[in-house]
Amino acid sequence: MARLPVYLQILADQAAAGVANISSEGLAELAGVNAAKVRKDLSYLGSYGTRGVGYEVDYLVYQIRRELGLDHDWPVVIVGAGNLGQALAGYGGFTDRGFPVAGIVDIDHDKVDTLVGGARVRPLDELPQIVAAKNVSIGVIATPPAAAQDAADRLVKAGVTSILNFAPVVLSVPVGITIRKVDLAVELQILSYHEQRRASAQGGQLHAVPNEPGRGVTA
Amino acid sequence: MARLPVYLQILADQAAAGVANISSEGLAELAGVNAAKVRKDLSYLGSYGTRGVGYEVDYLVYQIRRELGLDHDWPVVIVGAGNLGQALAGYGGFTDRGFPVAGIVDIDHDKVDTLVGGARVRPLDELPQIVAAKNVSIGVIATPPAAAQDAADRLVKAGVTSILNFAPVVLSVPVGITIRKVDLAVELQILSYHEQRRASAQGGQLHAVPNEPGRGVTA
DNA sequence: CGAACAATGTGCACAGATTCACAAGCTGAC
DNA sequence: GTCAGCTTGTGAATCTGTGCACATTGTTCG
Structure with a gap:
């Protein structure tokens, strides 16, 4: 799965911040994905969390590193x-x-x-x-x-x-x-596509909807 | 769709090479995807190709540019x-x-x-x-x-x-x-994941399968 | 003019990914 | 020791995306 590196990144940050345990929901929040997805991904790894507690950050980091082959350098x-x-x-x-x-x-x-x-x-x-x-x-x-x-x-x-x-x-x-x-350039073109849609949507409807003030995490 | 920029890239190359028309199959080959997918993507655009002939490259380039909002610069x-x-x-x-x-x-x-x-x-x-x-x-x-x-x-x-x-x-x-x-770094980690799997697969099976000489297009 | 041919556009079925919902299991407090 | 409260792991439903197959339509050649 292409999401493991993202989890790894976040978990490493958390470990550095002194967090020992993390729940699938907490990790999901930080990664901007669904909690069930996180659990499925991690269970696929074979990594075991502890029910009622969550996942031990250090152990999880170790497991993901191992799975990704990051236990040694790749020149x-x-x-x-x-x-x-x-x-x-x-x-x-x-x-x-x-x-x-x-x-x-x-x-x-x-x-x-x-x-x-x-x-x-x-x-x-x-x-x-x-x-x-x-x-x-x-x-x-x-x-x-x-x-x-x-x-x-x-x-x-x-x-x-x-x-x-x-x-x-x-x-x-x-x-x-x-x-x-x-x-x-492709990445920028995808952004310009969204800008384009934004522009034509605003032009199309007379009462433009202002950006909501809420905050969402977007990966 | 995130594939439009790829098509655009290829079509622009073809146009520069003097190709006037291209079939969904030809484009699919160059893009390394399925022909039906190409047709679905382009039909979603509303762009019309000509049955029996294919798509006019210049017109398609124009249509995709328009859809992506590339008809003007984005600073x-x-x-x-x-x-x-x-x-x-x-x-x-x-x-x-x-x-x-x-x-x-x-x-x-x-x-x-x-x-x-x-x-x-x-x-x-x-x-x-x-x-x-x-x-x-x-x-x-x-x-x-x-x-x-x-x-x-x-x-x-x-x-x-x-x-x-x-x-x-x-x-x-x-x-x-x-x-x-x-x-x-995530991109590299995904590659290292594949390397890791490659390595463990070779170690796991005694008779390693050599790379086939065939060529495939990988996007 | 008509028939054979070529390539699009799309209905349908299938596969994979995502999400929900819940049973199972661990922890801690009383 | 038991019970309440969390959180995992996973079966089931759903949704998205993919690919096949074919009807449709435009082209070309005789």
Whole structure:
């Protein structure tokens, strides 16, 4: 389930805040989802909570980490040292959460040997060596669209089995390779879709409904 | 539907390549989804294709753009000029696709007035003026987790109605505000989950199944 | 003009996810 | 020890989304 990381995030926060136990309802509230859903998700994990009390935060964190494979680090290699690649390499959030940057490569020789976020950019050709040396199984594609498929091919050939793709293209990879795509422009387009609907709804009805003052949690 | 932007992307590529008509099957192939799904999605749009021929690419692009509200630009304001904020501001993909950066603000006065991607960082206090002056309705949060809720509150107060949140926290906003969250670490955790399953599956069964050589499109 | 062909649009059935509601079980107080 | 109060875990109903199959309709060729 794609919600486990969200729970994990919240639980880690709670643990840091000194909370020892949490109920499914409390966790649901914080995650902005239904309480029954939380229980189903956690029961699927096999993790046992205690009836009448709730879940022990530390134990739950341990269980989710284990399930997600976060009991050890997963080095990642970044292909493309442009704006986005540099930001990702420099973004502390990766290393902090168990995904150290094993290396960053670029095809442009002008970028090679420049320093970004503590790592030195290596030439694209060295990708296989980096993957082999650091035992990398996750690759990140931060190249322009036109170069993304080639980057994917090279990553797969080098032995990477999971790819996070930031380029706005649909990649074709052998079966057995896991791909996730994050397209920033698509996210904005979805927002603009909502804005559009908002605008036409207001234009359509004469008596526009003002935003209610209530607060809701939106994940 | 969240698939429209993907179709749009592909259709724009096809249009640029000189393709005039496309069938639901062709589009489905390129998007890595089912053909019936494509037809359902497009029929929901009200867009009419021609039976026996397919869809006219240009017209479809126009229709989807219209539906998504992409017939005009949507200026965005970025809160947080750290690693990620700077990359986003400098990332050409935003402006190119109709989301020009109206401004970027940061609470840190040392960052104010520095140049990132052609824009000058403004102090956080000027957020309301920027939003009002450029008629911004979309905000992007690229702050550290602890500052994200404050950023959201300020954006809403300034009049922004849609927020793209890169901080790994669940934000609480008034109903009527649209939020989308992109958590890079969560994406990696989902990949590590698959890696974990892969590893335990291989360890579990003595005769590991090698990756099939076939190719599949994975979105 | 008519018939064969091609591709859309949609009714229907199915699968998966979500939510409700409740029985089962733990805790703590008297 | 028993009882009241919570909270989990899960069966059942529901809803959403997906995919198949086919009738419908436009095109093209003879």
